[in-house]
Amino acid sequence: MAEVAAPLGLLAELTHRCPLHCPYCSNPLELIARQQELSTEQWCSVLDQARDLGVLQVHLSGGEPLARNDLPEIVSHARGLGCYVNLVTSGVGLTTPRLADLVERGIDHVQLSLQGASEAGNDAIAGARVFKHKLIAAEAIAEVGVPLTVNTVLHRRNHGEIADLIATAERLGAERLELANTQYYGWALRNRTALMPTREQLDAAEPIVREATERLAGKMQIVYVVADYADAHPKPCMHGWGARQLTVAPDGTVLPCPAATAITTLELSSVVDTPLAEIWYSSSSFNAFRGTEWMSEPCRSCPRKETDFGGCRCQAFLLTGDAAATDPVCSLSPNRGLVDEILAQQPVVDVELTMRAPGRA
Amino acid sequence: MIGVEQRPRLRRGVRLSFDRVRQAHVLLFPEGVVMPNATAVAVLELCDGERTVAEIVTALSGTYSGVRVEDVQNVLARFVERHVVEVLGG
Numbered sequence: 001m002a003e004v005a006a007p008l009g010l011l012a013e014l015t016h017r018c019p020l021h022c023p024y025c026s027n028p029l030e031l032i033a034r035q036q037e038l039s040t041e042q043w044c045s046v047l048d049q050a051r052d053l054g055v056l057q058v059h060l061s062g063g064e065p066l067a068r069n070d071l072p073e074i075v076s077h078a079r080g081l082g083c084y085v086n087l088v089t090s091g092v093g094l095t096t097p098r099l100a101d102l103v104e105r106g107i108d109h110v111q112l113s114l115q116g117a118s119e120a121g122n123d124a125i126a127g128a129r130v131f132k133h134k135l136i137a138a139e140a141i142a143e144v145g146v147p148l149t150v151n152t153v154l155h156r157r158n159h160g161e162i163a164d165l166i167a168t169a170e171r172l173g174a175e176r177l178e179l180a181n182t183q184y185y186g187w188a189l190r191n192r193t194a195l196m197p198t199r200e201q202l203d204a205a206e207p208i209v210r211e212a213t214e215r216l217a218g219k220m221q222i223v224y225v226v227a228d229y230a231d232a233h234p235k236p237c238m239h240g241w242g243a244r245q246l247t248v249a250p251d252g253t254v255l256p257c258p259a260a261t262a263i264t265t266l267e268l269s270s271v272v273d274t275p276l277a278e279i280w281y282s283s284s285s286f287n288a289f290r291g292t293e294w295m296s297e298p299c300r301s302c303p304r305k306e307t308d309f310g311g312c313r314c315q316a317f318l319l320t321g322d323a324a325a326t327d328p329v330c331s332l333s334p335n336r337g338l339v340d341e342i343l344a345q346q347p348v349v350d351v352e353l354t355m356r357a358p359g360r361a
Numbered sequence: 362m363i364g365v366e367q368r369p370r371l372r373r374g375v376r377l378s379f380d381r382v383r384q385a386h387v388l389l390f391p392e393g394v395v396m397p398n399a400t401a402v403a404v405l406e407l408c409d410g411e412r413t414v415a416e417i418v419t420a421l422s423g424t425y426s427g428v429r430v431e432d433v434q435n436v437l438a439r440f441v442e443r444h445v446v447e448v449l450g451g
Contacts, residue, residue, distance in 0.1 A: 006382065008394045054382045056394050082378060084389035109374045109391045147374030149391055175374065176391065176444075221444055 004281055004290065006054025009245035011061055011258055014043065014074065016250050018063040019092045021127030022115060023353040024153055024188035024195055027063065028261040031357065036251040040070040042271070044077045046248055049276035051081040061088035063250070072105055079106025086111060091137030092130050099140045110141050111149045117164035125157060127355045138172040149176040155195035156350065162205045166212045166222065174220055179209070181227035185259040185314055187356050194351035202226060229339050233304065234311025234327035241289035241313060246280060254279045256286050259314040263323045289313050294324055298332040363414060363437050365430060367448040370410030375445050377405050390445055404436045410449055
């Protein structure tokens with residue numbers, strides 16, 4: 001196997017507690033309770049180890065990272081190490097004084113989620129009355145003067161609002177807008193039928209996004225991601241397994257990809273009892289799908305194997321039961337029929353959503 | 362093409378720093394990390410929103426020989442495309 005490169009990014013899921021209950025939450029179905037969360041000292045040690053290992057970018061996420069009272073200390077620590085610090089937040093509780101303190105301590109960038117362009121739409125998906133708090137957060141972000149990315153997960157219920165979402169992000173002063181279709185893991189997989197946009201919705205969105213991208217060039221960058229079920233080739237998931245980024249869950253479990261708890265056959269390591277460097281370089285979980293040796297056909301002899309790395313391991317596992325299979329999204333996969341069947345079974349009317357369980361206190 | 366009288370600077374939220382682990386300069390920004398080569402670092406270090414492209418070329422010529430304005434423009438164009446650098450002035 002080729003030499004393993006040092007990681008660049010750390011996704012620090014500080015807590016699974018969150019005031020929102022989005023039905024596509026990227027956190028696992030089984031949430032980690034507050035009593036199991038790492039302490040401040042443990043998180044600082046994770047950051048020290050990550051920086052020594054080569055991590056330069058720290059995404060403070062959750063759940064809602066503002067739910068951790070020690071967030072200011074964690075921010076100071078990460079920035080003190082020289083890391084680029086990104087706060088990934090729902091905005092609930094992000095007031096001007098609180099943000100000003102966090103920016104003073106070293107937050108470089110804020111990623112604010114919007115579930116919809118209107119209060120009613122946003123709050124229905126978030127499962128909580130939070131839209132007005134998000135507007136307060138956006139005002140604070142503009143006032144303090146920290147760069148903002150607005151992030152919206154797209155699905156059947158809000159796909160028609162794309163023009164309004166773009167206008168809202170513009171009004172909030174965002175430098176970037178991420179419009180990413182739902183990826184079907186965990187909660188989103190459970191709600192896939194209700195969330196998957198129709199072909200008509202995708203077709204209607206395309207010219208709107210194209211026009212806005214051109215019109216706003218230089219002012220607001222728009223990143224639009226379509227769910228890969230419709231593609232002929234899988235996404236280059238994580239730029240390869242264990243290649244660039246690692247995720248640390250609230251209890252210290254280290255994941256090669258944020259959704260990796262989905263792969264139940266994977267034996268995950270924890271920073272509670274193992275040094276991060278050992279996990280990155282030597283653990284069975286990080287080495288399971290590194291490089292190309294693990295691949296079977298059609299990936300093994302495929303000219304694209306260094307381009308898309310066989311696609312997504314979690315998706316392969318969730319749809320076929322084999323994490324080492326070719327991502328069934330790939331048109332060359334013998335299991336592509338599974339994906340076509342899902343696409344063909346789209347309901348004519350909206351299906352009810354199962355909201356994410358509240359994070360336990 | 363970026364004009365010689367335009368004044369480039371790093372966009373808000375972009376930092377140029379030195380990584381002691383890799384012993385290399387790194388550009389840090391919301392979407393990721395880039396390891397610029399020595400030429401790019403020399404250019405980026407002068408992108409303060411005050412100096413024009415012409416002045417950057419002059420400053421570089423004090424340290425390096427054979428600095429061409431097109432090369433500096435090309436480096437800058439690449440970083441404008443990546444949303445790392447923005448240019449001020451017509």
